[in-house]
Amino acid sequence: MTATASNCNYGPMIADSCRLSLAYAERLLKDIPTERFARLATVGDEVVQSNHPAFIYGHLSLYPCRIVAELGHDAASVTPTEAYVKIFDHNAKCVDDSEGSIYPAMDEITERFFAAHRMALDALTTADDSLFKQINPNEAMRGKFATIGSMHGFYVGGHIMIHMGQLSAWRRMIGLPPG
Numbered sequence: 001m002t003a004t005a006s007n008c009n010y011g012p013m014i015a016d017s018c019r020l021s022l023a024y025a026e027r028l029l030k031d032i033p034t035e036r037f038a039r040l041a042t043v044g045d046e047v048v049q050s051n052h053p054a055f056i057y058g059h060l061s062l063y064p065c066r067i068v069a070e071l072g073h074d075a076a077s078v079t080p081t082e083a084y085v086k087i088f089d090h091n092a093k094c095v096d097d098s099e100g101s102i103y104p105a106m107d108e109i110t111e112r113f114f115a116a117h118r119m120a121l122d123a124l125t126t127a128d129d130s131l132f133k134q135i136n137p138n139e140a141m142r143g144k145f146a147t148i149g150s151m152h153g154f155y156v157g158g159h160i161m162i163h164m165g166q167l168s169a170w171r172r173m174i175g176l177p178p179g
Contacts, residue, residue: 010132010149011071015124018156022117025057025160028167028179029110037106038097041173047096048173054103055094056163057113062088063155064116066138070148071123071131078116120156 038054040047051059061080068075086092087103097103132149136142145151168178 010129011124011127014132014149014153014156015121017153018117018121018124018160021156021160021164022114022121024164024179025060025113028164028171029053030179031176032106032171034106035100036174037109038100038103040094040096041170043173048170050170050173051094051163051166052096052170053167054097054106054109055088055092056167057109058084058088058103059090059092060160060163061109061113061116063159064120067120067152067155068116068123070137070152071127073119073123075119078112078119080112084112117156120152124152124156 032053036053038052040052041050042048062085065075065079068078080088084104095102103109132147132152134148136145136147136151138145138151141151145154172178
């Protein structure tokens with residue numbers, strides 16, 4: 001369900017942003033060679049210390065479970081493993097995986113990313129407005145996002161788009177079009 005003038009509930013409005021972000025995330029995957037997915041970009045002989053696609057999609061796959069759970073749904077199927085949290089957490093460092101031994105395969109990461117966000121979309125579009133007005137349980141982020149609604153709006157809008165901007169730049173650095 002997309003928000004319309006006659007249907008201006010919080011969840012569908014946030015979901016609209018999520019749909020746009022996911023469409024862009026899908027478009028940016030086009031033409032990325034599997035063997036480059038977990039590689040840092042290089043310009044000439046210089047390695048660019050910027051997030052690569054494996055890190056971006058893996059990192060973003062960590063957050064939808066919060067949306068799902070905080071909106072009263074079972075998030076077990078999209079809750080990241082400890083291994084995912086360890087390598088994709090906001091404190092983790094994105095590293096070049098030239099041997100393919102650090103990060104999971106491209107298909108695994110992207111399937112988790114999209115499955116988790118589809119579940120978040122479902123939760124957003126069916127949630128009662130009162131849930132979005134509740135205080136953000138994430139104390140570290142509460143000063144920036146006071147309510148669940150503002151936090152979830154960031155998770156599926158601004159947060160995804162920040163990282164998609166990194167991916168668009170990475171694509172250019174490896175010789176692909178911006179997306």
